[in-house]
Amino acid sequence: MECYKFQLVAIVSLVLLLPSTHGWGKEGHAIVCKIAQSRLSDAAADAVKQLLPAYAQNDLSSVCSWADSVRFYTRWSGPLHFADSPDKLCNYDFDRDCKDQSGVKGRCVVGAIGNFTDQLLTYKTKSNSEYNLTQSLLYLSHFMGDVHQPLHVGFTSDKGGNTIEVRWFRKKENLHHIWDVSIIETAEEKYYNSNMDDFTADLQKNITKGSWAKEVKGWETCDNNEVSCANVYASEGIKEACEYAYKDVTDGETLSDDYFESRLPVVQLRLAQGGVRLAATLNRIFG
Ligand SMILES: [Zn+2]
Numbered sequence: 547m548e549c550y551k552f553q554l555v556a557i558v559s560l561v562l563l564l565p566s567t568h569g570w571g572k573e574g575h576a577i578v579c580k581i582a583q584s585r586l587s588d589a590a591a592d593a594v595k596q597l598l599p600a601y602a603q604n605d606l607s608s609v610c611s612w613a614d615s616v617r618f619y620t621r622w623s624g625p626l627h628f629a630d631s632p633d634k635l636c637n638y639d640f641d642r643d644c645k646d647q648s649g650v651k652g653r654c655v656v657g658a659i660g661n662f663t664d665q666l667l668t669y670k671t672k673s674n675s676e677y678n679l680t681q682s683l684l685y686l687s688h689f690m691g692d693v694h695q696p697l698h699v700g701f702t703s704d705k706g707g708n709t710i711e712v713r714w715f716r717k718k719e720n721l722h723h724i725w726d727v728s729i730i731e732t733a734e735e736k737y738y739n740s741n742m743d744d745f746t747a748d749l750q751k752n753i754t755k756g757s758w759a760k761e762v763k764g765w766e767t768c769d770n771n772e773v774s775c776a777n778v779y780a781s782e783g784i785k786e787a788c789e790y791a792y793k794d795v796t797d798g799e800t801l802s803d804d805y806f807e808s809r810l811p812v813v814q815l816r817l818a819q820g821g822v823r824l825a826a827t828l829n830r831i832f833g
Pocket residue numbers: 568569570613614627688692
């Protein structure tokens with residue numbers, strides 16, 4: 547019963563929220579989770595299987611946007627999807643930047659990743675956790691994707707590019723949405739016959755034996771034996787936001803082939819890193 551309610555809320559709210567996306571779009575999040583689930587240790591794969599709602603049929607990628615779909619009902623979770631920093635500084639500082647609009651510290655995507663990691667650690671230590679660990683897993687999986695979208699750690703005044711209106715080829719879009727959805731969509735249309743699985747398979751190939759293979763160990767590692775290290779990912783993200791997402795973009799202009807071709811590699815890298823790091827974090831939590 548509980549599961550049906552959970553599913554119903556997710557479906558109804560998804561329909562209500564379809565026009566606006568917050569975080570990678572549904573596809574970006576699914577890609578991150580798909581990569582992650584394929585890299586889990588046996589112990590982590592088993593824990594994920596136990597914690598996923600039955601309707602997900604052991605497919606983490608199918609519920610990776612759940613956190614967006616319930617945002618309307620869980621207003622408290624809104625600030626947990628991003629961590630904007632002061633304009634043009636191009637660096638991230640937890641003490642300065644990780645807070646909500648009322649100034650409550652830790653209420654940003656970096657704090658959320660730390661919190662849901664801590665909650666999931668009770669899976670191993672307590673037979674009866676006080677947390678809903680299914681939700682903790684879905685939130686952690688979603689926020690690990692969000693923190694890797696460079697404009698989720700963008701500038702405060704333009705709300706991570708949400709208020710920058712441009713054109714994507716002929717269509718009116720805001721810059722944030724272009725990074726959440728449009729670059730991925732255009733790549734899939736142009737190179738993969740609109741097939742997300744083929745797009746994902748290419749990323750996986752580059753992770754295991756392609757151009758990123760040598761870097762993957764570094765992506766997975768957290769300093770000081772920490773279980774999750776989202777501060778690092780946020781710092782990388784704002785740098786990429788400055789060097790690629792915001793760079794040479796002015797309000798009202800048309801972004802097309804040049805922007806697409808030069809930014810797609812960054813989107814591909816961040817999706818891959820998000821997936822690898824989500825897996826590494828879940829392996830540390832449940833391993
Ligand atoms: Zn989100």
